[in-house]
Amino acid sequence: MLNSRLILLLCLLSIIGGCDAAPLLRVENMKSEDKVFFEVMLNTTEQTACSPIDPGANWRGILIKAPTQVSLSSEAFPLCGFFNLDMLALENSKPMSIVAIVKDTEQGYQGFIEDKDPSPDSPKPDMPAKDPSLYEGMALGGYFNSNLQKYIKLPEQTAIYQIYIKYGDQQSNTVTVQVVK
Amino acid sequence: MLFGVIAAIAVIVVAVVVVAKVLYDSLAESKKDACENFSDKPVDEPVEPCPLAGKDEDPFIVVVEYLDGTDDLELGSTGKQFVNVTRDAKWVDGSTVKNIDRTSHKPRFKVRFNKPGCHPFKVKFVPDGSNNAYTGTEIGRNEKFDYQKDEKSYSTDGDGTKVVENDFFVAAAGKDKYKLEAKDDYGHTVSSKEIETHRLIYCQEIKMKDLSTIATSLSTLKSEYAKHNITLHALSNLEIDHLPNIGSDSEYTALKNSARTAYNGSTAPSKEPYVIAVLYTDHLAVKNSNKQLSKSAVQVGPGKPVVRIPIRGVGLRAGDGMDDRALWQDIIPDESWFVSAKFLKNGGVAGTDDIVIAEAKCSAVSGSWAGNNKYCDLVDIDVTGLPVHTGTITLVVNWVDRMRAGLASGSGSNSVTICTRAWWQNKNTASQNEVMVHEIGHMVGMVADGTGNKPDKTAKQYTDRGHVGSHCHSGLALRASFSSGSNSGSDCVMFGSTNGKSAFCSDCEPAVKKVDVSSGWSRF
Numbered sequence: 268m269l270n271s272r273l274i275l276l277l278c279l280l281s282i283i284g285g286c287d288a289a290p291l292l293r294v295e296n297m298k299s300e301d302k303v304f305f306e307v308m309l310n311t312t313e314q315t316a317c318s319p320i321d322p323g324a325n326w327r328g329i330l331i332k333a334p335t336q337v338s339l340s341s342e343a344f345p346l347c348g349f350f351n352l353d354m355l356a357l358e359n360s361k362p363m364s365i366v367a368i369v370k371d372t373e374q375g376y377q378g379f380i381e382d383k384d385p386s387p388d389s390p391k392p393d394m395p396a397k398d399p400s401l402y403e404g405m406a407l408g409g410y411f412n413s414n415l416q417k418y419i420k421l422p423e424q425t426a427i428y429q430i431y432i433k434y435g436d437q438q439s440n441t442v443t444v445q446v447v448k
Numbered sequence: 449m450l451f452g453v454i455a456a457i458a459v460i461v462v463a464v465v466v467v468a469k470v471l472y473d474s475l476a477e478s479k480k481d482a483c484e485n486f487s488d489k490p491v492d493e494p495v496e497p498c499p500l501a502g503k504d505e506d507p508f509i510v511v512v513e514y515l516d517g518t519d520d521l522e523l524g525s526t527g528k529q530f531v532n533v534t535r536d537a538k539w540v541d542g543s544t545v546k547n548i549d550r551t552s553h554k555p556r557f558k559v560r561f562n563k564p565g566c567h568p569f570k571v572k573f574v575p576d577g578s579n580n581a582y583t584g585t586e587i588g589r590n591e592k593f594d595y596q597k598d599e600k601s602y603s604t605d606g607d608g609t610k611v612v613e614n615d616f617f618v619a620a621a622g623k624d625k626y627k628l629e630a631k632d633d634y635g636h637t638v639s640s641k642e643i644e645t646h647r648l649i650y651c652q653e654i655k656m657k658d659l660s661t662i663a664t665s666l667s668t669l670k671s672e673y674a675k676h677n678i679t680l681h682a683l684s685n686l687e688i689d690h691l692p693n694i695g696s697d698s699e700y701t702a703l704k705n706s707a708r709t710a711y712n713g714s715t716a717p718s719k720e721p722y723v724i725a726v727l728y729t730d731h732l733a734v735k736n737s738n739k740q741l742s743k744s745a746v747q748v749g750p751g752k753p754v755v756r757i758p759i760r761g762v763g764l765r766a767g768d769g770m771d772d773r774a775l776w777q778d779i780i781p782d783e784s785w786f787v788s789a790k791f792l793k794n795g796g797v798a799g800t801d802d803i804v805i806a807e808a809k810c811s812a813v814s815g816s817w818a819g820n821n822k823y824c825d826l827v828d829i830d831v832t833g834l835p836v837h838t839g840t841i842t843l844v845v846n847w848v849d850r851m852r853a854g855l856a857s858g859s860g861s862n863s864v865t866i867c868t869r870a871w872w873q874n875k876n877t878a879s880q881n882e883v884m885v886h887e888i889g890h891m892v893g894m895v896a897d898g899t900g901n902k903p904d905k906t907a908k909q910y911t912d913r914g915h916v917g918s919h920c921h922s923g924l925a926l927r928a929s930f931s932s933g934s935n936s937g938s939d940c941v942m943f944g945s946t947n948g949k950s951a952f953c954s955d956c957e958p959a960v961k962k963v964d965v966s967s968g969w970s971r972f
Binding site: 311312313314321322323324325326351354357358359360362379381382383384385386387388389390391392394395397401402404405406407408409410 | 734736741744756760761762765769770771792797823825850853867870886890915916931935
């Protein structure tokens with residue numbers, strides 16, 4: 268009797284898990300993950316709880332993570348990432364850029380992750396050029412925690428965006444973020 | 449009988465003719481006399497007043513003159529008119545600003561006739577031929593770029609005088625000169641003395657304690673602006689606690705909070721909105737944190753040579769590009785350039801086979817800069833303690849993204865920040881003044897780009913291009929980015945990087961004279 272009830276329960280759970288319950292559970296988990304994104308100090312270059320895992324020194328590329336949902340009223344649109352690229356590939360590169368594309372319309376938005384500081388520099392001291400061989404085999408990388416809203420002015424309406432980063436000769440993975448009311 | 453009647457009539461007729469002749473001759477003589485003595489006003493013009501009244505009794509205009517403190521005091525010599533400030537006694541100090549009539553862009557003046565009565569007159573400005581010439585588009589953007597061009601009609605009060613105020617306004621520029629010209633209805637014209645336009649800004653220096661150097665004089669700053677009739681009047685110095693560096697937003701906020709406390713307790717607020725606070729700081733260095741540099745194919749193990757890692761990366765601002773970077777050291781006490789270092793042998797698994805390299809094995813190497821040995825853009829790693837392998841070293845460091853010479857608070861806020869040390873070296877009074885000229889230049893609206901209430905775009909104005917904001921490339925050809933390459937030849941203080949120049953170039957000078965600073969600035 269007990270075994271038959273247990274089998275029935277397992278069957279029910281199996282049905283629920285295979286159809287409706289799993290997505291519900293995933294949403295539940297994502298909301299929890301989303302919350303963590305909004306606790307990250309943005310516009311920093313620390314490794315955080317939301318940072319992608321560094322795949323290792325010999326890996327080249329860009330990885331990003333983002334919450335699944337961002338409120339229209341939110342001042343933060345977190346985007347946490349990691350990159351590791353050949354130094355030579357960045358030699359004449361444009362700054363790192365964020366691309367956001369509206370899923371339905373394919374309308375695209377782009378912004379460069381850069382400081383807007385109008386202050387005059389104190390020029391660096393003139394230093395002799397270094398031996399180019401020093402730069403051989405060098406890669407440059409790091410974490411970033413950007414607030415997309417600082418760099419891209421998205422329309423004030425709900426939408427689903429597909430977002431990725433471009434830097435040097437690389438493009439990151441794409442994340443999907445829903446902007447909700 | 450009949451003969452007697454005829455004779456009597458003849459006598460009467462002759463008498464009448466004689467009397468008529470006498471009267472005619474008498475009147476003709478009077479007319480002749482009148483016309484000789486009053487030839488410009490013939491007596492046969494019936495609308496003219498009687499010439500016999502005598503010219504000493506004519507009401508005619510005697511004086512038009514700017515007032516100089518009271519309704520009874522007229523300007524005695526050329527007056528300095530501070531056109532940006534409001535009409536208020538609080539600007540008057542008796543020396544720079546002589547009296548309340550030397551404030552505001554609407555100078556008062558007085559007209560006097562020779563006798564009491566209500567006498568009509570007309571008055572207009574006569575601007576000097578050398579005055580700043582605003583274009584139609586400039587005036588269209590900002591009405592304060594215009595002066596009262598109309599001739600206006602008035603009548604004296606019953607006492608034969610009239611004080612005119614508010615109707616006549618001069619333009620916002622410095623170094624403009626205006627006279628008044630007034631005339632009565634009888635063709636008498638009089639002129640006033642001259643006013644020359646100036647702008648007044650108060651300068652509130654706020655100095656950090658324990659700075660190793662600080663500008664000993666503002667003379668370069670003051671004299672540069674004085675050339676364009678902007679008077680920078682220094683208020684008594686204030687002092688705040690030392691902060692080692694202003695780089696992040698939070699550090700800047702801490703600086704402003706500290707400075708604001710000192711400022712609020714000073715006389716500066718009473719001079720608002722025409723006060724600019726000058727905050728002297730230590731370094732204004734911007735840190736780029738946690739940058740990972742990996743070098744592959746390195747050999748490690750006993751007897752192996754040090755591995756040299758060049759500190760090189762992309763700047764945080766657009767256009768800064770890839771460049772060698774100095775390690776973040778000796779800027780903030782207890783903040784190190786070193787974050788971490790590790791080695792991964794070829795074929796090893798990241799996260800499992802990594803070998804940590806101790807900080808003590810990593811040495812900052814100074815470049816060959818003669819300035820000092822703090823500028824280090826290389827790291828040597830002692831790998832002799834590692835097992836023999838070939839692999840990749842990953843070094844994570846903090847480096848100096850850039851060192852700023854100054855900061856303008858922006859958004860109409862009234863502070864500029866001047867660094868007294870850059871690249872670990874003291875900055876002398878001249879270079880600090882240079883930065884002050886630049887930053888205050890931004891505050892007064894330079895480099896004009898033809899937007900808002902600013903003058904038209906200057907010839908060598910550029911936006912961004914490796915710098916941020918509006919600057920001047922006078923002396924250099926325009927190029928995509930000024931953040932790299934030689935900037936030798938730059939000859940304007942408003943270039944986006946310090947260049948040893950503390951004067952505005954010939955393109956910027958006219959705009960500095962034209963700028964409108966009447967709105968002032970809000971408290972930082």
